Every structure is written in structure tokens, then in C-alpha cells.
Amino acid sequence: xxxxxxxxxxxxxxxxxxxxxxxxxxxxxxxxxxxxxxxxxxxxxxxxxxxxxxxxxxxxxxxxxxxxxxxxxxxxxxxxxxxxxxxxxxxxxxxxxxxxxxxxxxxxxxxxxxxxxxxxxxxxxxxxxxxxxxxxxxxxxxxxxxxxxxxxxxxxxxxxxxxxxxxxxxxxxxxxxxxxxxxxxxxxxxxxxxxxxxxxxxxxxxxxxxxxxxxxxxxxxxxxxxxxxxxxxxxxxxxxxxxxxxxxxxxxxxxxxxxxxxxxxxxxxxxxxxxxxxxxxxxxxxxxxxxxxxxxxxxxxxxxxxxxxxxxxxxxxxxxxxxxxxxxxxxxxxx
Amino acid sequence: xxxxxxxxxxxxxxxxxxxxxxxxxxxxxxxxxxxxxxxxxxxxxxxxxxxxxxxxxxxxxxxxxxxxxxxxxxxxxxxxxxxxxxxxxxxxxxxxxxxxxxxxxxxxxxxxxxxxxxxxxxxxxxxxxxxxxxxxxxxxxxxxxxxxxxxxxxxxxxxxxxxxxxxxxxxxxxxxxxxxxxxxxxxxxxxxxxxxxxxxxxxxxxxxxxxxxxxxxxxxxxxxxxxxxxxxxxxxxxxxxxxxxxxxxxxxxxxxxxxxxxxxxxx
Numbered sequence: 001x002x003x004x005x006x007x008x009x010x011x012x013x014x015x016x017x018x019x020x021x022x023x024x025x026x027x028x029x030x031x032x033x034x035x036x037x038x039x040x041x042x043x044x045x046x047x048x049x050x051x052x053x054x055x056x057x058x059x060x061x062x063x064x065x066x067x068x069x070x071x072x073x074x075x076x077x078x079x080x081x082x083x084x085x086x087x088x089x090x091x092x093x094x095x096x097x098x099x100x101x102x103x104x105x106x107x108x109x110x111x112x113x114x115x116x117x118x119x120x121x122x123x124x125x126x127x128x129x130x131x132x133x134x135x136x137x138x139x140x141x142x143x144x145x146x147x148x149x150x151x152x153x154x155x156x157x158x159x160x161x162x163x164x165x166x167x168x169x170x171x172x173x174x175x176x177x178x179x180x181x182x183x184x185x186x187x188x189x190x191x192x193x194x195x196x197x198x199x200x201x202x203x204x205x206x207x208x209x210x211x212x213x214x215x216x217x218x219x220x221x222x223x224x225x226x227x228x229x230x231x232x233x234x235x236x237x238x239x240x241x242x243x244x245x246x247x248x249x250x251x252x253x254x255x256x257x258x259x260x261x262x263x264x265x266x267x268x269x270x271x272x273x274x275x276x277x278x279x280x281x282x283x284x285x286x287x288x289x290x291x292x293x294x295x296x297x298x299x300x301x302x303x304x305x306x307x308x309x310x311x312x313x314x315x316x317x318x319x320x321x322x323x324x325x326x327x328x329x330x331x332x333x334x335x
Numbered sequence: 336x337x338x339x340x341x342x343x344x345x346x347x348x349x350x351x352x353x354x355x356x357x358x359x360x361x362x363x364x365x366x367x368x369x370x371x372x373x374x375x376x377x378x379x380x381x382x383x384x385x386x387x388x389x390x391x392x393x394x395x396x397x398x399x400x401x402x403x404x405x406x407x408x409x410x411x412x413x414x415x416x417x418x419x420x421x422x423x424x425x426x427x428x429x430x431x432x433x434x435x436x437x438x439x440x441x442x443x444x445x446x447x448x449x450x451x452x453x454x455x456x457x458x459x460x461x462x463x464x465x466x467x468x469x470x471x472x473x474x475x476x477x478x479x480x481x482x483x484x485x486x487x488x489x490x491x492x493x494x495x496x497x498x499x500x501x502x503x504x505x506x507x508x509x510x511x512x513x514x515x516x517x518x519x520x521x522x523x524x525x526x527x528x529x530x531x532x533x534x535x536x537x538x539x540x541x542x543x544x545x546x547x548x549x550x551x552x553x554x555x556x557x558x559x560x561x562x563x564x565x566x567x568x569x570x571x572x573x574x575x576x577x578x579x580x581x582x583x584x585x586x587x588x589x590x591x592x593x594x595x596x597x598x599x600x601x602x
């Protein structure tokens with residue numbers, strides 16, 4: 001973390017929702033008309049982190065972990081139940097106009113463009129709403145249109161665009177005011193692999209060109225691996241991990257994989273570790289990381305190995321393990 | 336102020352672009368606009384004819400004048416219906432609007448103004464056709480016609496804002512429609528929509544004077560057809576001003592509370 005003041009500062013942030021609840025059935029429905037019961041649900045539970053200016057941070061967690069709630073609190077849409085937040089020195093919940101002009105929140109499943117008209121007309125409305133001087137607007141719009149390769153799309157009614165095309169156009173609309181902080185909530189959800197890659201490239205380019213701070217949630221680990229050196233993992237509302245992506249693997253994965261290439265032989269490998277894959281002349285083993293040195297030496301000694309590589313398990317597998325953590329175990333892990 | 340005007344101008348442009356996408360829909364709207372005043376006209380003309388040619392001081396040609404002017408006032412004072420606003424709140428469509436550094440009231444109002452301008456292109460032909468069919472009798476006076484324009488604009492702002500307030504209630508209950516239906520029934524009767532207020536019993540007319548709807552509908556209408564004295568017109572503007580203060584104060588307070596409410600429960 002650099003010494004300059006953080007772009008995003010979160011300290012003990014908590015959000016508790018009051019959720020109405022009742023039993024099923026007509027009698028319970030009638031009873032709830034006069035005596036409604038509520039239950040407190042802690043969506044975000046005392047999380048603390050900083051994000052430096054220009055940093056791209058992956059904000060990970062399974063569904064219902066509290067990611068979107070956190071992003072909504074950071075963008076000023078939700079009022080925190082407890083804790084303190086500042087973004088670019090502003091308190092988001094005050095919803096100051098100057099603050100709203102410096103941020104954007106892009107949600108993969110929501111759109112802000114007017115459905116029936118070409119996006120270019122919605123862009124002009126955003127110019128007026130964000131008070132962008134006309135010459136700056138034209139320059140930024142043309143730059144974003146070029147970066148996103150949407151020159152021919154912005155003149156078509158939004159309803160005629162594919163999901164991926166619409167997302168690119170949404171990005172353009174949401175960034176016309178050149179926000180310094182981007183909150184991206186599943187920006188690539190539902191997009192095909194090619195479109196996901198293009199959106200990723202665009203986010204990286206925008207971050208570098210405008211030195212923007214980005215907090216990104218995504219279920220696609222390819223997004224996270226491509227964009228984020230640092231990740232924050234939240235689970236059951238609590239902060240589980242904050243650090244480098246590589247450190248996440250070290251912290252949560254006790255296993256490593258060994259890929260082998262052998263000259264001939266049908267040797268039984270089960271004694272060395274869990275056989276994940278076996279092909280003629282090659283195999284992949286999963287071995288506890290404390291055993292790696294011993295097993296590697298043993299393999300090289302026992303077999304006619306032509307190539308051997310030791311790798312961390314795929315990030316998807318690690319994240320899957322982390323997400324499988326039960327609520328009661330989260331406090332223990334994050335303590 | 337210039338920035339706000341720029342938002343209104345840009346939003347109205349967007350609305351024109353949307354309307355251009357739905358030309359057939361616009362044409363069909365003419366038919367809809369035609370139907371309601373024609374029904375009232377036929378009913379009241381029949382009643383007047385059976386009552387010796389007059390009801391509560393309105394002759395058949397005067398009823399025609401009332402309902403032809405009614406077509407313009409009605410169309411110009413339509414606001415967002417709370418069904419639409421309720422859906423926007425329930426489906427989270429308000430979220431992006433709350434991230435804009437501008438009160439959503441402004442782009443919404445600009446959108447509505449855009450539709451009004453477009454609808455004039457269908458309302459005026461409708462009024463001409465009704466005039467040719469029903470031969471109205473109007474006592475048009477220069478001062479009243481001049482005063483009608485601000486009276487109609489204020490009526491639009493008041494009614495539109497009142498509906499907006501009702502829609503904001505959607506932040507607390509996602510079933511604003513029931514309340515809207517109740518108030519709409521009162522407005523229908525005591526606003527001059529179903530019949531001129533003079534056809535109501537005196538006690539109902541007194542109640543109507545204390546409620547906002549008369550000043551959002553019957554007042555500009557009676558003004559333009561020449562049924563008000565200059566003194567009555569001044570009282571009308573005074574009542575519009577009074578309701579304006581009340582309605583905008585309510586909007587301001589309610590909006591702050593609505594955003595706090597939304598911030599507390601999410602959406």
C-alpha cells in the first residue's frame with residue numbers, strides 16, 4: 001500500500017437490513033397484516049480496507065456475501081448501519097453532487113440507457129446531467145467509442161443491440177464524465193468469452209489512461225486474474241482475505257499439482273499423490289504442499305521423467321474452496 | 336440555471352427521439368383522446384336537451400365549449416401515472432437515477448414536457464374535429480385567454496408534482512396504486528373532469544374549492560371558456576400559488592425521507 005491517502009477508505013463498515021418474515025399459509029399472512037415481524041440480517045459485518053488511487057482491486061465472494069451491498073454503500077446508494085467510509089475524501093452517504101460526478105457504478109444486470117433510442121442520444125443527456133463542457137464531451141465520447149469499438153453501435157436503438165454490445169455502450173455512457181473511481185458489479189456477467197475479454201481490456205486501458213481506481217466484483221476468475229493484483233474476499237459479510245492474488249492461493253490452498261511427462265511406462269502413481277489426470281506418457285498429480293520436495297525427488301528417482309512442473313492449483317479451485325467455508329468458520333479464518 | 340435548462344433541453348430532445356420510434360402508437364392516441372370528451376358531450380347534451388336545453392347554467396353549445404377546452408386541459412395536465420413509477424421503484428430502475436448528480440424530478444419533468452409538446456400535434460386536430468362536429472359556444476375574452484396560458488402551465492406543474500409525490504410513496508409501499516385509485520375517484524368528481532363543477536350541489540362545490548384538484552383542472556378550463564370574472568381569476572391564481580407552496584414543500588420533505596428510506600433498505 002502506498003503512503004498517499006487512499007482513494008477508498010473503509011473502516012468497520014456494517015450494514016444490517018431489517019427483513020420482514022412470517023410463516024407460510026393464509027393464517028400467517030393475515031396475522032402479519034397487523035403484527036409484522038422483522039429479522040435483522042447482517043449483510044456486511046465490520047469490514048475494513050483501503051484502496052490506493054489508481055489501484056484495481058478484485059472484490060470477491062459468493063452470492064449473498066455482501067459485495068453489492070458494499071458497493072452500494074461506497075457509491076452512496078445505501079446508508080451504512082455502522083462504520084466509516086470515505087471515497088476521494090467524500091462521505092458517500094451525503095450524496096454530494098461533486099462526489100457523484102467523480103464516481104460511477106456499473107451493474108452488469110442493470111442498464112441506464114433509454115431502451116428505444118440510439119445510445120448517442122442518451123450520451124448527450126448524460127453530458128447535460130454531468131455538466132460536461134461540449135468540447136470535452138465530444139473528445140471523451142469519441143475516445144471511448146474508439147476504445148470500445150462501438151462506432152457503428154451507438155446509432156442503433158439500444159433494444160436492437162446484443163447483450164455484449166449493450167454492455168460496451170453502457171460502459172461508454174457511464175464513463176463520459178471520466179469518473180476517478182469505478183465500482184463495477186459483475187460487469188461481464190452473461191457475456192461470451194470474446195466479449196468478456198474485450199471488456200477486461202477496456203477496463204485495464206481506462207485504468208491506465210485515466211489513473212482511475214477500480215473496485216470490481218466478478219464471478220469470472222479470468223476477469224480477476226487479468227485485472228487485479230490484489231483481491232479482497234468477503235464471505236457471510238466478513239472480510240476473509242485482503243492481499244495479493246498469489247498470496248490468496250498460498251493462504252487457502254494446501255495442495256499443489258505436479259505435471260509429469262514420462263518416457264513410456266504404465267507405473268502406478270497412486271502412491272505419490274492423488275492422480276488428477278492420466279494420459280499415455282503424461283499425468284497430473286495433486287500433492288500436499290508440505291510434501292512437494294519429497295515427492296518430486298522420489299518421482300525423479302523412481303521413474304524415467306522427461307519433464308516435471310510444479311504448479312499452484314487453478315484459482316477457480318481455490319476460490320471454490322474459500323466460498324465453501326461455513327459461516328461459523330469465517331470468523332475463525334478472518335480473525 | 337443554464338445547466339438545468341440544458342438538462343431539460345437534452346431530455347426533451349431524447350423524448351422527441353423516443354416518440355419518433357412510435358409513430359403508429361402516436362396515431363392511435365388520437366382515437367383515444369377523441370373518445371372520452373365525446374362520451375361526456377353526448378351524455379350531457381342529452382341531459383340538457385331533456386331538461387329544457389340547459390343544466391346548471393350550461394346550454395348544449397356551452398357544454399360543447401366546456402368539453403372541447405377540456406380536451407386541451409386534460410391532455411396538458413396528465414402526469415406520470417403512479418403505476419409506471421411504482422414499477423420503476425419496484426424493479427430497481429431508480430438506482431441509476433439516484434447516482435446522477437441531479438434530482439430525478441428534473442429529467443422526468445422534462446420528459447413529460449417533451450410528450451406534451453408532441454401530444455399538442457394530436458390534441459389540436461382533435462379539438463378542431465370536435466368543434467366542427469359539436470358547434471360550441473364560447474365567450475372568449477382576450478384577458479382570459481392570456482391568463483389561461485400561465486394557469487394551464489401552473490395546473491400542469493401542480494398536478495404532475497402531486498402525482499410525483501404519490502409515486503414517491505412507492506419507496507414505503509410498493510402498492511401505491513390503491514391510493515391513487517381512491518384519490519383519482521375524488522379528482523374525477525371534484526376536479527371538473529366528469530362534468531362542470533357548477534352542475535354539482537353547492538356543498539360539493541364548497542368542498543371542491545378546498546381541495547387541490549379544482550385548481551389543477553376546472554380553474555384554467557372555466558377561465559378560458561369565459562365563465563370567470565377577473566376577480567375570480569385572481570383568486571384562482573392565489574389558490575394555485577397556495578397549493579404550489581404546499582405541494583413543493585411536501586415533495587422536498589418526502590424526497591429526503593424517501594432517499595433515506597431507500598438508503599436504509601436498499602433496492
